[in-house]
Amino acid sequence: MENYVTDLLDRMNYTDDRNMEAGYQSSDTISWKAHREAESLKDAAFIPLLISFLDKEKDKKKRDKAYFALGHLAKNTNDVAALNFLIKQVEKEKDKYIISSLLDRIAALNKPAGTDLHPLLQALKSDKWLIRHSAIQALNNSSDAVAESTLIELIDTSGDSHDITYSNSVLNKIGTLKAIPSLEKHANSRKRDVKASAKYAIEEILKREKQAADS
Incomplete structure (x- = not known):
């Protein structure tokens, strides 16, 4: 199971040189197919594996893909632990593009009464419009x-x-x-x-x- 998660994230990050070839469709790429696969994840057993990956991974591009996968998995399973983890990560990330993308993932999730929204409310005060606008939508x-x-x-x-x-x-x-x-x-x-x-x-x-x- 852990190998599957690692393989999926590797495929999501895969750069296909054929992208530059005339007539080559993005829907044919390994990365595009892996993103569609990530969108359909429904096995909650993958959640702790993705959280563990994010706790250790330093590469921001790989982290961004992991947030994408975890965000869709949280949406498909309505998992509260995944939701709370994603919200807390807003305060920990430093790159504005990663934060904005993370907030976009959170926007799609159901946030029941009692959810700790503090990280989102803090992001609303950002002087960076990219973060602020995503925080509003979150x-x-x-x-x-x-x-x-x-x-x-x-x-x-x-x-x-x-x-x-x-x-x-x-x-x-x-x-x-x-x-x-x-x-x-x-x-x-x-x-x-x-x-x-x-x-x-x-x-x-x-x-x-x-x-x-x-x-």
């Missing part, structure tokens, strides 16, 4: 009220239209009636993306509330 699929409260505070105080747009988009998915007053402030923004994302968020929140009331 709060998607969060059931903890602190995620919504943090995004409301952000759209109330931020002067960055991109931060606001991304926050509105996440509130579109996790927001409640509590978020509507803050969203309404941006519904008439001169920034097209800010305005549209705020309106869509309000519509979706009201739709969810109506469905909940009718059920």
Whole structure:
């Protein structure tokens, strides 16, 4: 089993010189096929092996591939240990591209109430927009009220239209009636993306509330 994980990560990192040849399709490469294989992982027994690999591996490219595999495995198994490990790693990584990619993996995972979101909330304060925007989106699929409260505070105080747009988009998915007053402030923004994302968020929140009331 450990050999399989090592082999999969090696194939994900494999560079095929034929990529440069005319007419050669990316879907034919060893790496592309290995990434699709990683996306379909469902055996939770691989989780401790990937965590052990990440605890030891220093090469950032290999770490990035391992996060990709573990992120999809966590999504497919809904494993809490894998989720918590990935979130904690946000504070440990130093490369902004690795952190952003890691946050993108976390965004797709269900984060139940009580999940320690502190590393994600800290990443929201980054002066690097790549990390900040990914951190905002990483709060998607969060059931903890602190995620919504943090995004409301952000759209109330931020002067960055991109931060606001991304926050509105996440509130579109996790927001409640509590978020509507803050969203309404941006519904008439001169920034097209800010305005549209705020309106869509309000519509979706009201739709969810109506469905909940009718059920």
